[in-house]
Amino acid sequence: MKKKINIAIDGYSSCGKGTLAKAMAKALGYVFIDSGAMYRAVTLYLMQNDVDVYDESAVEVALANVVVGFLNNQEGQSEVTLNGISVEAEIRNIAVASKVSEVAKIQIVRSKMVALQQAIGLEKGVVMDGRDIGTVVFPDAELKIFMTASVEVRAQRRFAELVAKGDVVTLEEISANLKHRDAVDSSRENSPLKMTSDYRVLDNSELDRDSQFALAMQWVEMACGG
Ligand code: DC
Numbered sequence: 001m002k003k004k005i006n007i008a009i010d011g012y013s014s015c016g017k018g019t020l021a022k023a024m025a026k027a028l029g030y031v032f033i034d035s036g037a038m039y040r041a042v043t044l045y046l047m048q049n050d051v052d053v054y055d056e057s058a059v060e061v062a063l064a065n066v067v068v069g070f071l072n073n074q075e076g077q078s079e080v081t082l083n084g085i086s087v088e089a090e091i092r093n094i095a096v097a098s099k100v101s102e103v104a105k106i107q108i109v110r111s112k113m114v115a116l117q118q119a120i121g122l123e124k125g126v127v128m129d130g131r132d133i134g135t136v137v138f139p140d141a142e143l144k145i146f147m148t149a150s151v152e153v154r155a156q157r158r159f160a161e162l163v164a165k166g167d168v169v170t171l172e173e174i175s176a177n178l179k180h181r182d183a184v185d186s187s188r189e190n191s192p193l194k195m196t197s198d199y200r201v202l203d204n205s206e207l208d209r210d211s212q213f214a215l216a217m218q219w220v221e222m223a224c225g226g
Contacts, residue, residue, distance in 0.1 A: 002224045004030075004124040008134035010193060011147030013181045014154040016204055016212070017129035020147070022077075023213050025127040028220065033070070033120055035130035035137070037080035038113045039104040040091035041068045045082055046103060047095065053102045060108050068116065094162070094169060097177055101184040104131075110190055132191035134199060143223040145216060146199035153205045154178055 007024065009017045018034055025032035042063070046053055051062045069081045079088035090096070103109055110132075117137045120126060128137065134144035155175035162169050185193045195201070200219050204212050 005142035005220070005223055006121050006124055006138045006140075007127040007220070007223075008138050008141040008144045009127065009129040009147060010131055010133050010135070010144070010195075010199070011129075011202075012149070012154065012193070013178050013185070014158040015147040015149050016157070016209070017147050019209065020145075020202075020212055020216060021127045021129040023209070024216055024220070027213075027217065028125075028127070030125045030127050031120065032078055033117065033126060033128040034078070034080065035113065035117055035128055035133060036100075037088070037091060038068045038116070039109070040096050040100050041080050041082045041087055042066055042109055042113070043096050043100045043103045044087055044091050047099065053099050056106055056108070059103070059106055063108060063112060066112075068113070092165075093167065094173070094177065097181070101181045101188075105184065105188045105190060107190045114191075131185050131193040135194055135196060136191045143219055144199045145202055145219065146195045147202045147204060149203060149205040151175060151178055151182075 007021075007030070009021050011017050021034070022032050024030070043053070045066050046059060046062055049062060051058050053059065067083050069084070070078050071081055071086060073079050073086070079086040080091065081087065114137055117128060117133075121128065121138055130137070134141055155171060155178055158178065159169065159171045159174045162174070202212060202215065
């Protein structure tokens with residue numbers, strides 16, 4: 001059997017990181033972890049409990065009551081949990097998306113999430129997507145992929161997803177939210193999204209899912225010494 005590795009997939013919002021990460025984890029028999037879902041679950045808790053996300057001390061107090069985890073649903077897919085209850089659907093709305101970058105800036109929130117992510121990665125065999133996975137969470141990951149795509153392509157994809165779910169949104173709103181999150185995620189002081197020379201870059205503006213998957217799996221082969 002090939003050696004198990006950790007795979008870090010970082011990049012901008014709505015680049016299809018999760019879709020690729022899930023497909024890779026399934027093919028390899030690895031665990032898939034959506035680290036953004038963890039920051040979204042914390043954000044949901046703060047919103048539900050009327051905690052001001054700009055007040056770091058209030059966030060720190062509230063964080064003591066937050067337990068984030070994962071469960072496998074009946075289809076075998078991983079869902080993020082907040083205090084033991086799946087919040088997979090609630091965390092995907094635009095209200096959470098509009099606050100999550102603020103919450104993800106806060107160091108105490110990051111430290112708590114990173115500790116959990118590193119514990120999950122100890123045994124290897126994890127595909128994790130996010131913004132700081134290759135730089136902070138798993139700096140020694142055997143394979144690091146940086147995903148990117150044009151903002152137009154990303155906004156269009158996210159718009160189609162939300163409309164299909166029945167959300168009432170405009171393309172302009174989605175595009176503005178993506179640009180805002182990219183800017184905050186890349187410029188924040190704590191663990192910003194940053195590409196370093198050890199990443200393999202995957203620009204999927206014009207690549208379909210199968211081509212992305214094939215390319216990424218070639219990189220896995222190389223990283224496993226195959
Ligand atoms: O991947 P996503 O859109 O679900 O992430 C939600 C937010 O969480 C995003 O604005 C950036 C932040 N995030 C982060 O700071 N670090 C991660 N490892 C993952 C997500």
